[in-house]
Amino acid sequence: MIEVNNLTTHYDNQIMLDSVSCSLKPNQIVSFIGESGAGKTTLLKALAGLILTKEGQIIIDGKSLKSIKPKQRSELIGYVFQDFNLFNNLTALENCIDPLLVRRIPYDQAKVRALDQLKLLGMVDFINKYPSELSGGQQQRVAIARSLCLNPRVLLLDEPTASLDPKNTDILVGILKGLAAEGLAIGLSSQDMEFVRKIFDAVYYIEQGRIKEFCDDIQKLSNTLAINHFIK
Numbered sequence: 553m554i555e556v557n558n559l560t561t562h563y564d565n566q567i568m569l570d571s572v573s574c575s576l577k578p579n580q581i582v583s584f585i586g587e588s589g590a591g592k593t594t595l596l597k598a599l600a601g602l603i604l605t606k607e608g609q610i611i612i613d614g615k616s617l618k619s620i621k622p623k624q625r626s627e628l629i630g631y632v633f634q635d636f637n638l639f640n641n642l643t644a645l646e647n648c649i650d651p652l653l654v655r656r657i658p659y660d661q662a663k664v665r666a667l668d669q670l671k672l673l674g675m676v677d678f679i680n681k682y683p684s685e686l687s688g689g690q691q692q693r694v695a696i697a698r699s700l701c702l703n704p705r706v707l708l709l710d711e712p713t714a715s716l717d718p719k720n721t722d723i724l725v726g727i728l729k730g731l732a733a734e735g736l737a738i739g740l741s742s743q744d745m746e747f748v749r750k751i752f753d754a755v756y757y758i759e760q761g762r763i764k765e766f767c768d769d770i771q772k773l774s775n776t777l778a779i780n781h782f783i784k
Contacts, residue, residue, distance in 0.1 A: 553577050553737060554599060554706060559608035561598060568594045570761040571608070576706060576737040581728055583748045584741045586758035592741035593634075595758070596708045599739065600631040613705070623655070630699030632709040636691045638683040644670060644694045645679040648701050655702075662701075669697040673727060689720030696727065707731060709740040713747045725750045749773070 554576040561569045569591050576582050576599075584592045597603045599610060601617055610617040612628060620628065638647050648666035653659065670679055673693040683691055692712065699707060709728075713721045721744075728751055732738050742748050748755060754768040757776075767776045 553613060554739075555609075555611040556595075556599070557609045557611070559595075559598060559605055559610065561594060561603065561605050561607075568761055569598065569605075572758075572761070572763055573608075574756050574763060574766075576739045578705075578735050578737050579732055580753045581732050581738045581740070581751045582753060583751070583755045584739065584758055585743065585745070585748060585755055588743070590758040591761040592758055593710050594761075596631070596710055596739065596741055599706075600629050600708055601625045602631065626651075627655075627702045628705050630696075630702060630704035630707045632692070632695045632699055632707070632712065634710040634712075634714055636683075636695040638691055638694060638698075640683050643680050643682055644675060644686065644690075644697075647683075647694055648698045651698060652701055665701050666697070669700045670694070672700075673697050674723075687720070688715035689717070689723060692716070692720075692724065693727070700731075704736070706737045706739070709738070711741055711743070713742065713744045721747055722750075 556572060556574045559569055559572045560567065572595060584595060586592055594603065598605050601622065612620070617625065639650065642650060645666055648670060649662045652662035652665060667679065670676055673696060675690065675693050675697065678686060678690055686694065712724060716724060725747070728738055752770045752773065754766070755773065756763050757765040765776055767773050
């Protein structure tokens with residue numbers, strides 16, 4: 553579980569996040585929605601420890617994120633970038649094996665773990681393909697598999713439907729719901745409200761670095777003023 557309390561971040565003397573508080577819980581998919589530049593990606597990167605924060609706290613399983621070493625942090629929290637950040641010179645399988653080898657896991661064990669995750673995500677027929685030979689949806693599944701190879705407690709995804717067609721979006725919905733059912737806490741940023749409605753557990757609406765509204769009842773989602781304004 554992640555608890556965020558009064559988180560504030562700055563970049564070039566500009567406030568990017570302003571006293572943000574939120575939480576991510578196991579078995580739950582939390583969406584952070586808002587216009588471009590609202591602070592959604594900044595918040596996800598802060599949660600993953602990819603950017604420094606000066607004010608406020610991020611607590612994961614009762615420990616301050618700042619007290620957790622980078623290696624352990626990367627194992628606790630998986631992060632899937634909007635552009636996936638796959639290595640172009642490595643196959644799908646090699647992309648998933650690589651972070652395990654960095655952690656000195658023997659190659660044979662790393663290969664088995666990587667294959668297991670790729671099979672679960674329906675990518676067994678593409679393990680020897682390079683990123684350039686894969687569709688956007690396939691690349692995304694490889695990126696998710698790579699994160700899952702480290703057995704994280706939390707999975708964060710930045711604008712996960714940005715490069716997906718409707719069919720692959722529906723595939724992603726099924727994947728995320730399955731992962732949440734297995735106990736992962738999932739957080740994602742999105743401007744795609746149709747997608748958010750399909751995976752809805754809870755929504756935070758962010759505007760100019762501040763959380764303006766929170767909703768955890770899909771029946772009330774359309775009546776939530778700030779979120780409803782964003783939908784329109």
